[in-house]
Amino acid sequence: MNGWETLIETEAGPSADAQTEVPLSFDEAFAAHQRLVYRYAYSLTRDRALAEDVAQEVFLRLHRQLEAAQRGGILRAWLLRVTANVARNLIRSRRRAETRNEAFALEVSREATCEPPDDALMRQAQIAMAQRVLGRIKEPLRSCLLLSHEGLSYREIGAALGIRESSVGRYVARARKTFAKLYLKIGKER
Numbered sequence: 001m002n003g004w005e006t007l008i009e010t011e012a013g014p015s016a017d018a019q020t021e022v023p024l025s026f027d028e029a030f031a032a033h034q035r036l037v038y039r040y041a042y043s044l045t046r047d048r049a050l051a052e053d054v055a056q057e058v059f060l061r062l063h064r065q066l067e068a069a070q071r072g073g074i075l076r077a078w079l080l081r082v083t084a085n086v087a088r089n090l091i092r093s094r095r096r097a098e099t100r101n102e103a104f105a106l107e108v109s110r111e112a113t114c115e116p117p118d119d120a121l122m123r124q125a126q127i128a129m130a131q132r133v134l135g136r137i138k139e140p141l142r143s144c145l146l147l148s149h150e151g152l153s154y155r156e157i158g159a160a161l162g163i164r165e166s167s168v169g170r171y172v173a174r175a176r177k178t179f180a181k182l183y184l185k186i187g188k189e190r
Contacts (some may be wrong), residue, residue: 023070026063033076034059037083046085052095054087061086133182137175144168145175 003161024032034055061082062069094107134142140161147157149167157172158165 022073023067029060029062029070029075031065033079035077036076038078039085040055041087044084045091050087050090053167054083054090057086057090058083105149129183129186133179133186137178141171141175141178146181149174 037058038051038055041050041058044052045051045054058079062079069075101182134146138147143161144157144163147160148154152160154168154172155165157163158169161168163171
């Protein structure tokens with residue numbers, strides 16, 4: 001005999017035979033089975049508050065379906081089956097809620113690491129202005145500046161553009177100077 005069979009027999013006591021003969025009122029059914037339902041719910045959920053919620057829901061359903069639950073003298077079996085189903089459903093819904101909350105927290109943390117809208121707009125304006133300035137710088141100065149900014153060595157820049165390696169340094173320096181001058185000029189125009 002397992003632990004639940006013992007628990008059920010202990011809870012049943014002398015009223016087990018009486019249950020099959022005379023239908024119980026809701027108050028009598030609650031008084032007779034409340035501890036059994038709570039303990040079973042607690043064994044399924046391992047959470048006192050959740051077990052109380054399960055027991056409350058089970059007895060609300062019993063109140064709505066008291067006659068149907070007592071048909072055939074299987075009130076205890078009906079209560080335990082409903083307890084198991086309600087507990088499973090509540091555990092599932094809690095897991096889903098936790099998953100949604102974790103996803104929401106992850107999304108919020110991602111958004112928190114993003115730039116505020118004003119900073120993002122300011123950054124976009126700066127990028128647009130830098131692109132306009134780069135558009136005004138003549139070749140090969142612009143290409144030398146961009147490739148240098150991308151991390152290419154002077155030798156690689158010279159090979160890519162077909163110019164001497166010794167000229168690349170001068171072109172980069174002139175492009176930086178021209179960029180700074182034009183960037184300040186456009187910035188003042190705004």
